[in-house]
Every structure is written in C-alpha cells, then in structure tokens.
Amino acid sequence: EEEEEEEEGEDTKPVALYLSVVINEIAWMGTNVSHSVDEWIELYNNTTSTVDLTGWKLVSADGGPDITFATSSIAAGEYFLIERTDDNAVSDTPADLISSFGNGLSNVGEDIELITPQGKVIDSVMASSTGWFAGVAATSGPSYISMERIDSLLPGSDPGNWASNNRITKNGLDAGGNPINGTPKAENSVSKDFTYLPNGLTTTEDLTLTYLGSPYLVEKSIAVSGAKLTVEPGVVIKFKPTFSLNFMKITQGSLAAVGAADKEIIFTSSSTEPQAGDWGGFYLEKSTALLKHAQIQYAGKIYNFDGPPYTYGAIKIDGGRLTMKNSFIEKSQTFGIRLQNSTSSQIINSEFKENPGWVNINREAAIYITNSNPIIKNSIFEDNKIAILVESGKPTIQNNAFIGNNTAIWISELLDTISGNTATNTARGIHFAYPNSSQAEISGENIIWPKTNLPYTVKNVILNPNTSLNIEKGVMVNFVGGYFQKKFIVKGKLLANGTPGQPIMFSSMDYILFTASSTGSVLDNVVIKNGGYYGGFPPQEKGTVIVENVTDFTVKNSLFDSNIVAGLELVNSTTTIEKTTFKNHDTYYKPYRPSRAIYVRSDPCPVMSQMTLEDNFENNLVDIDPERCNP
Template sequence: AIDKAGNESEPGQVSTIISLPKTIIINEIAWMGTKANLSDEWLELFNPGGIDVDIANWSIYGADTDQCLNFSDADGIGNTIIPATGYLIYANHEDDVRDNSGSNIVDIWDATIGMNNNSPGQIILYNAKDCQGAIIDAVNQVDSAWLGGDSGNRVTMERIDFESSGSDINNWADNNLITKNGMDAEGNPIDGTPKAENSVSKSSTEITGTIDFPVLTYLGSPYIVRWTLAVPQEKTLTVEPGVVIKFKDGYSGMEVDGTLKAIGGEADDEKIIFTSWSSNPQPGSWKQIYFSPESAGSELENVIIRYGGNFPSSDASCPWQMAAIRVDQASITLKNSLLEHNKSKGLYLIGSPSTTLIDNVQFSDNIPCQGYFGKYYGTGILIENGSPVVKNSTFKGNIFGIEIRNGASPEIKNNIFEENEKPIYVNNSYPCFSGNQSINNSLNGILVSNSNLTQSDVWQADLPYIIDGTLGISQDTILVLEPGVVIEFKNGQSGITVRGTLKAIGAPDEKIIFTSWSSDPQPGSWKQIYFTETAGADSELSNVIIEYGGNFPSSSASCHWQMAAVFVDKSSIILKNSIVNHNKSKGIYLMNSSSVIDNVQFSNNVPCQGYFGEYYGAGVLIQSGDSIIKNSTFKSNKYGIYIQSGASLLENLTFGEKDEKNNIDIYPIP
C-alpha cells in the first residue's frame, strides 16, 4: 500500500500513521457484535466533507482476517455512496442494523468481516481495490487491543474527533448509553449511534425522565436537563469529573430516589457544574436537586451549584420547598464545593441524620425570595430537625449563613462567616458550636430568636449567643452554659425565662457574661433573667458577669415593679463569685425566695427615672423570703440592699466608701 506521503508497506504492517487524508472516517465500530448475535459485527463510515463520495472501488483491510476486502466484491450492496456529512453502514449481514422504525439501514454487507474481540489488529481504509492506493483512514495499532467498546454489554466503540488520529486511544470511547439509536436483528436497542452523530462527539446532550444509563460521561457534556431527571430507587447515577449539567428552566431539576455520585476533581476543568442553561442566568433560573427519603449514599464533591432554587407553585410566591439542593429525611455527603447565587436557600436539610456531612463548602450570595409580603430566607443552609455535621465551610454574602430550626441538633464547627446579615440563626433547636469565626457580619454572633427549650442542652463557648425576644427554659429542662459563654441580649424586649434549671458555672479566667448586644450599652439595654416559681432550686450562676439589664417593657408604668436584671420569683438560685453591675432599677430581685448570694460584687446599679421621680437603683431588692447574702460587696449603687420584707440573713458584707459609696447601704437602715 502507498500512503499519502508515498511510503509503501505490506497490508497489516503499518505501525505508525503520521498523517492520513481522512476524507472518509472510520467513525464507529461494533466489533463485539450485537445483543442479537456476537457475529453481527458492523462499522460506520462518515463523510465529513461537502461532497458525496462513492466507495464502490475502495477496499478495507479487515481486523483479524488478514484479508483485503473489496467493497465491490461484498455479499450484498445496497448503496456505495456516502453523502456529504452522511454515513454508510458496513456489516456482516443485511439485517444486522435497523433504524428505530425497524427498517434495515445496512448499505454493504459481507460475511467475511471478522473483528476478533481479543486480537483485533488493524482496520485500514484504502481508496482503491485490493488495498492499494492511498490509506484514507486507519484504526488501532498493530497488536493493540480495541480502543473502546464493551463486549459484555455490546456497547459500540465511537470516535470522538474525526480530525484526530483513529489510532489514538484518547480519540475513542464507549457509547455513553444516553445518546443512542437503532435496533439489532432481533429488535433490541443498539447501544451505539449507527447513521447518527456519535454520543461522545455531541456539543451538548439533552436528557429528561427516568435514567436508563448509569453514567453522565464527560464526553457528551454539557447535558441539558428538560423537566425532571429522575434517579429511581436502587439505581446509581455517576457523574464524571468535568461534566456540566444545565437545567433548561424553572421547571427543570433532578429527583434522586436512589443514589447520586457526583465526584469531580480538584482542578477547575474537573469540577462538576450544575447551573442554568440560560445565557443570562439569575438565582432561581432552575428548580433544584431533590433527595427523597428513599435516597441513600449520595456523594457530591468538587461540585459547583449555581442559579437554582425555583419551585413552581400556584399556592405561594415563595414556597417553603425552595432550595438549590433539598434533602428530605436522607443523608448526603457534600464536600469541597461551591453553592452560590441560588434563590431562597443553597442547601435545605430536613431531618438529615448525623451521617450527613457538609465539609469545606463555600456558600455565597444566596439571595432571598421576594414574596407578596416581603423577602424570605436568602440562606446558605437551612437545617430543620436532624443532626447533620457542618464543618470547615465558608458563608459569605448571604442574608443568613446557617438557619437552625424545629428541634435540629447539628454540629457546627470550624466555619467562617463573613459579610452576612446574620451568620447563624437558631429557633427552638439544640446545636453544638465550636471553633467558628464571624467577620464583618451585620450581626456577629449566633442569633437565638424567641426560642423555647423543651429538652436539656449545653451551650459551648463559641461566637456570642445573641438573644432576640425571649429564650425560654421549660420546666424539667436544664440549660448548661459552659465557661466562657457570652450571652448578648438584642434589645429591651430580650431576656431569659427559666421555668426549669439554668446552670451557668464559669471559671475565674473564663467568666460567663450576660450583657447587651449594643455597641453603646446603657443600664436597661435588655430585659432580665426571670426565674419563675417552677424554676428548679438547683439553678446556679457562678463566675458570671451580669450587666446592662433591668428593662421591663410596660404600657402601664414607666418604671414597672418587675424591673431587674435577675428576678427570682417564688423560687431559689445560687449566685456566687460574680459581678452584677450597671443594671437598671435592680441588679437582683428576690421575691419570696430562699436564694444564696455569696461573694458577689454589686456596683453602679442605677434607679429607673419614672414620671414622678427615681425608683430603686438597688444591688439587691428583697421582698419576703429567707435568702442568704454573704461575703459580698456593694459599691456605687443608690441602695446596696433594699429590704421590703422577709427575714434574710446578711453576713460579712462590704460597702463602698468615698467615691464608691452607695447612697444607702441597707434600706431600711438596720
């Protein structure tokens, strides 16, 4: 044979092909046969040019036959002309390949074709008979294995780029099982693309409905999802690194009842991207990836998820289901990824167990939904119920970094919250925090809003806990504050109501602080810690600082009688080794109480300015009961101790002198 450069060789002895004309391409090979018969082998020739080509007088050196086969000598010929940008099928038998309607589409058939599965050799196409003339195209090097295809499942071998060498292993791949057409002699679907564009060559691939393929291959990407792409129970969909999945519109998304494995690579071109098909995408341009309660074992790593979060509904402008990813009573792993520019919520975890892991994920610029009556969410992660782990992640530019609601008990550790309005929001939940950082947020702390604890909990020293409204501790419930915890109260309506037990036991060098969130706090900047008559007698505050409390909002009085930073109402506490200062009206108010106050400093507790004068300004006010106050100091208060009634024991007390003198140390004067 003579190649384009004029080199001569014996058939089957070509070891290196540097440059071939490739006017006709060996484009697809079914060397493994079909599901109907292993011997129903076929190959496809493709004409990439602009004019028709007649191969009647061409020949092919065939695989392991060691024979030169002239097309003109074939067993049967239906057509030898390959139209411009068209195809020709060369097969063992006339009925080996059919179109989707069942019509034969084989153009030339010859039983002499032999493509051995184990020792393929070469296929060489010549532009003359008897394997003479120029070599137009060739596939496989001598003695190499096939460069693609799957004999077990009868999956064809497809060429990726017709302009690149047919002997390059990187230029062939299995049919991706998504784009396919045609039937074999028995009517079985062919896992290939006879007389159609190769699945691995497409500029994009549209997919929809329930998957019947196991992998979204890189070859075939980007994938355009129209409506819903569903992964059924007990099925796994694997997404290869570098794949891009584009969702057509706000009705398009994924539903995973089985398993999704989307594990990309660290390099930018190996990330797996879920995004909008739109040329001008906006948050909410597509729906969401939904993991149902039946799903299990899903993993997403090195993925980017953008512009999701729509949820079409005729009942609400901002349905609660909105999120780019919604995980419903299921477990997933999400690592080393980015969720940005999504609508309402980036990630929504509902009842997810402790096996759910969110690790090293960036949540940024997820925006709220504009509803009829205002804006909703704009949240990186919303956690309801469940106990997932969120760690080593970054939350930036969201309204809420993390929202924790409805009894959830997640572990939130080693995360960074930057430039969010509210980094962490907690309502009626029991999270565990450690090692988190808050930088340049509108509110740098953990916002606990109108929550009522109905199960015992421990709060760790981490970011400040900012109480907005009332934090309730239910009867028979214990809240433990660990040393170093800082509690900041948002405003004059914010406080703690203890119907159960509060254990705030700090250390000399790790005091627990109750203070105002304000950057310019004043006495009365927050309400109070209120121990009701059902509060447990074992409530204890030790090594704490209580400052700037004492407000009590009332429409009936400018200085309500209940005003105090700590109000113990027909119950008892232990308060020791602590500081109570800069509070309004009263530092501690003991009503019919048997509390013990030991080694506490009361200072600068100021009176309430009412309509008709000043009221109180006492370190401690006692109204009945038999409390014990000992080893304590009272400085710069209007009243050190104000006794209305009762038989309390006062022992070893110190009162300030000179500039630190109280107006009255004990009233009435003993």
C-alpha cells in the same frame, strides 16, 4: 499527518488525502437483538466534496471484514453505513452497503484498514493486540454499546481517540425496534459540542454523563430510579429556566459527581442572564449523593402548581446520605442544602454563598437540618441570611468560617457538638430559639449550656421545673428582640459558674426571673449588663435579675453594670450576695424615679458581704432600696 496529493494512478483518479474518509464508528459487539450477526461499521467523509469509493477496500487482518467497494460514493460531511449480512442491524435506517463481514468482528479486537485503489492506507484501527479501544459487549449492566471516534481529524490508530457511546445521544433502532446504543449515520455522541435533552432524561439503569458530549442542555427534568448516575470530571449541566419541573430527582439510587480541582463539575442555569431559582436543584429520596469539586448555581426554584408552593433548594436529601467535599453552592433562591431524616451526611471543605433560604416558612438558611446528624466542618458560609438552621437533630459543626451572614447557626436545643467556628460581620453567632418562634425551652436532667467560640443570642428562654442547667464558663448570651420579648424565666435550677478569667455574660435582657421552683440557683462570676425594662401600657417596670419567692438564691463574685430599674430585684426571697460589684446604675428610667443597684420590693433583706458599689445614682445614696437593707 496529512500527505500531499500524489500523482494520478492508472484509474486516473487522484489519491485521496490521509483521513479524508475515516472509520467513524464500529459496532463490533452487534446489538441487543442479534449480537454478532447485526454488526455494523460507519465511515465519515471529512472533506467538502463527494468522495468516490469505487475500488476502495475495508479489510481486517483475519479477513472479517474484507470488503471491496463497487460503485459507491460518500457525500461531503456525510456518513456511510455498512451492515453485516442484511439491512436489519439498524432497522429504521437504510444501509449504504451490506456485506458478509466474513467470520465477523472479533470481540477481542481487530486490525482494520481503509485503503484506496492505489493501496494507500487512508485510516486504520489497530486493536488486535490491545483489544477494542471502547465499546461494550454483554455485561451485567448496559450492553452492546458502540465504539465511537472522538475527533475525525485525528488518527484512528490512537486509542485515546475512541470512546463508548454515552447512551444519551443515540440514533437508530435495532432489529427488535429498540434504541441502539450508538449513532449510526449521525454525529457521534462523544464528538458533540453540546448535548441537548429537550425532554430531559429518565433512566432506571446506571448511566454516566460523560465529559465527551458536555455541556448538557436540559429542558424539563432528569429522573433516576433505582440506579446510579455518574457525572465525569469537567462536565457542565445546564438546566433551562421554564415554568415546568426542571430539577434532578434520584429515587432509591445514587449520584456520584466527582470532579477535580482543575476539572470541576458544574450544575447551573442555561440562561445568559442567570438568576437564583432558574432551576429546581436536586431531590434525593432515600438515595445517596457524593459531590466533590462540584458547583451548584442558581437553583432552589419555588414551584407553585395546584397545591401549596414547595422547593428542593439546591439539594434536598430525604432519608438518604450526602457526602460533599470541596464544593460550592451559590445563589439558590431558597436553601443551599435541606437535610431531612439523614443520619450520616458530611459537608467538608465547601462553600455556601448568597443562599437566602425560604422566607415563606421562616426557614431562611443555607443549610436547613431536620432529624439529621451531619458533620459540617472546615467550610465557608458567606452572605447568607442564616448559615445553618438546626430544627432538630444533633449535627457536628466544627471549624467553619461565617462571613457576612445575619445568623451563623440557629439551634432549637442546646448542642455540645459546635466548636472551633469563627464569625466576622455576622450579627448573630449562635441563635437559640425554636424556628417560627421567639422562645426556646430547656428541659431534662443535668443539661449543659456549652461554651463555644461564638456568642449566643436568645429572645425568650424558659428553664422548666425539675431541670438543672449548668452554664459553662465563658458562655456569652446576648438577648435580642423588641421590648418585653427578651426574658429568661428560670423555673428550674440554674448553676452559672464562671471564673475570673472566663466569666459568664448576660447582656441586653429585659429581665431574668427566678421563680419559687428555682431553689438553689447560683450566679458565680457572672456579668449582668445593659438590662432592665420599663414600658408598655399600662407601664411596667422590671429589674434586670428578679428573684421572686425563692428560698435559696446566691450571687457571688459577679458584676451588675449599667442596668435600668434595678440590677437585682428581690421579692420575698432568701438571697445571699457576696463579693459582687454594682456600678453605673445612674439613670432615671422615668421622671423622678432613679435606677437602683438592688431593689428589695418585700422582705427579707439579702445577706450581703464584701460588696462594691460604684458610680450609681446620687453618690450611691440609693444603691439599695429600701435603705434599711443596707449592710
């Protein structure tokens, strides 16, 4: 609290108001060069007028320091530097006063008072019983960090009004010419409305971006090598859009940005009209990152210098680990997250919005995964082109919500680690194809095509020879693409065993072709719908399911519905058809050529029992072609 001016004393000068001049910074630990000898104290004038310090005292309880100012003054809004012993403590800045400090400042705390000639205590720091409120002496990490006052208008006796210099904003050199971890005769790092980093930031020592001093305005890049960068809750870091590199790189180190629900950490653009790609995002090389309650906005810049263009997305992890919880990535120009060679990353309870991926390399994904096995769960993906693209690896993708994406999950091999996800206003649930390709191949022994909450989309699929594929009940597969680009070539053994309540469904394919090497394949409780092909030059016609030169093929308990050319086309194959329905094969696919339920191009005729034929062409007269194959 401020006190009113008192009546004039014997020296005819008015008594100063409380906190008119304050103890603003204390280097009780000295500097890296001369620890106790190079101690210093800084005063600050809060007023709009010069204050005459003649006769004032700066004293401690143990007499070190015990200073009486002679003919001294401190200008309005300026600083007054007191150095111990000589003028070398801050070698590049002249001291306003040099004093012995007696036995020096104790490293375990002091009670220091600033007193007027009338004996009025103007300010005090009472730290003898508690220890110094801030500052760092010798440690295994960064040492000799000054104690700075946060608000010069609040009491110095309040421990919460002090903090250590943040080691980003500094001023002055020690006796060895090294930067001082403090701000003698300059604004305290913890008092700034914002911190400007015109040359970015480079460190090989552990460093904390403190809330005091935020927001940080960064030109160029932040580079951390072999060290840990910690970001305190509530910190805002703004990267300035520029033609040069402007990203954050961690090399063989770590990043810990742990915010809180009411104090999120924000990494963003400094532009008043921000756009996707204003800055380059994070690149973590053989490093770890922990992000909680963090937002990353407008990153994913594409760099195009002398070589080919490249991008880090919002976050790129190469050979390290990312743990991300309760965080949000939006409006990256390219990827949200690029995971490469990462075995144990976790992305949980987070949100990805409007991250289009990189069209230049056909990797248009919010999360792009290569040779990595992350856990991605309980997260929201909204308005991305591809939400999750798995080029290689085996991620666990559980209980996520996909809203308004073109594709929820793109996989290049079948995964049994996808479950519990939902998709709304999303064109493709799980798309199965190689990136940069319209094809996917299935090889191996006893491969499972697992059921998930989401339907599958495919273009061209090849089941290779000597491969057995079991499709789980309830799997839904929809073929997408242009004409004659929607094929399933079965060269191995396909076992599609649905149930009446959970049939396996194939729709909109050009055709499914079973070749001579697919002996023993079975379609049981399978729905085949809206397939068949006629087109091209010269024109080609293909039935929906083609069995060609196969010695043992079975269809039972299944439904062929609304296909063109033929529901089932048989060529020199031994086929058994049981309890199967063919319906709605009732269109001409070319003039005078009707679709058929079953088309036997060459003997033998199939073995059929308990067939159902409904609403096919001309009252079912040509359900089976040739007619001699009718049962």
